[in-house]
Amino acid sequence: MSGFGREDADEFARGARALVVFPEIAGKQVASVEARIAEAEGLALAIGLYVVESKYFRVRNPRASTLLGGGQVDEIKAIGEALDIDLLIIDGGLSAIQQRNLEEKTGLKTIDRTGLILEIFGERANTAEGRLQVELAHLDYQAGRLVRSWTHLERQRGGFGFLGGPGETQIEADRRLIRDRMARLRRELSEVKRTRGLHRERRQKAPWPVIALVGYTNAGKSTLFNRLTLGDVVAEDMLFATLDPTMREVTLPGIEKAILSDTVGFVSDLPTQLVAAFRATLEEVISADIILHVRDISHGSSDEQRDDVVQILQELGVGNDPEGEGGEDTPLMIEVWNKIDRVSPEIKESLSHLASRRGDVRIISAQTGEGVPELLTFVSKAIIASNEERQFSLPVTAGAALAWLHQKGHVINSSDNGTEIQIQASLTAQSWGQFDKRFGSLIGHD
């Protein structure tokens, strides 16, 4: 495949010397600058860059031209020269103009947080669908940045053009090229999706409950997944180790079979292009019966990470329904406080205390296995408890609805009086939601 994503990955050769700059914008302070910088370094490492130096700048008045102040830009230029830097990573958002100006003023190739994350995704995506989605996201990102002096398209033609960008007509032509390519990708993507949809359709008919693992990148989702499924998903101390969702069967106490799905990790300021791109992949999450939100409770920014995950889930249309109404098919959410083996006994004590006051938290170590059996019992109880019994009637012609009920849950009783079938069935709230959507209009009111 000759995607832009691939070419980009080549561009930041492994081992390239990077300078990470975290600009803290006034009014948007983060809880821990160290944690934020460590994360940015982790992102850079995730595509094999060599982080030579990291800097933190406080930005009081973000400049439209360069984001950073003049003195700060000079300092970056000086560091770049002194340390022989190849690449400047700004851990924040840059407009196309800011990016170009920074490149011109520092003499360093510059990339922002979104660009960096897109690079990682471009390198990691394994499935056909994942690759198409990343490429599409990348093009979308590029389309907005054609003013910059080194576009990939320009490089493809062999010109570097570090000074002065391409002419207007060239930009127009490039835009059209990108638009055409995006249109083609969308067509390919919908073909791949159609095929996957068929697979899912087949799977969704299975009566097994679906449990999805979500969480911040590096929280330990894959480690837990492997522990529960004896699987071999890559679990690494590396950001975005998992990109493509994986599903496997698990056995829970009292439940013959359930489907567990491991998913891509989230990160703060996840590029909107990628949230959109992965929406389809994360449909597994959206349609799960239970979501296990895995958190690295030993992490200094654990609370911020939780907030980011909750926010992204909300963007995806998944959220707890505090009123407990109208959310028939809202999955049940359980917080899993992972890596408990890494905290001191005192902190563990107070976390246990906190958790015991909440009904929706379990403490575990996916690595040592501590707390995992209890988590499983908790999950299966929740699944069983969420089963809801209903009695209603369907017209005898609604064979499909009846078959669906038989497949998806437990039909306790059904009797046929010639025109109507009286049904008594038990399903998860999530499945009832799906049933109502599909067959609600058939249900008789008596």
Ligand SMILES: Nc1nc2c(ncn2[C@@H]2O[C@H](COP(=O)(O)OP(=O)(O)OP(=O)(O)O)[C@@H](O)[C@H]2O)c(=O)[nH]1
């Ligand atoms: N000490 C300790 N380390 C853990 C635990 N769970 C996971 N880890 C480590 O944390 C790192 C990340 O684990 P993964 O399972 O890859 O995390 P993930 O959530 O799948 O990450 P992404 O796929 O990048 O989103 C690995 O080095 C794991 O060995 C735990 O309970 N205790």
Ligand SMILES: [Mg+2]
């Ligand atoms: Mg993973």
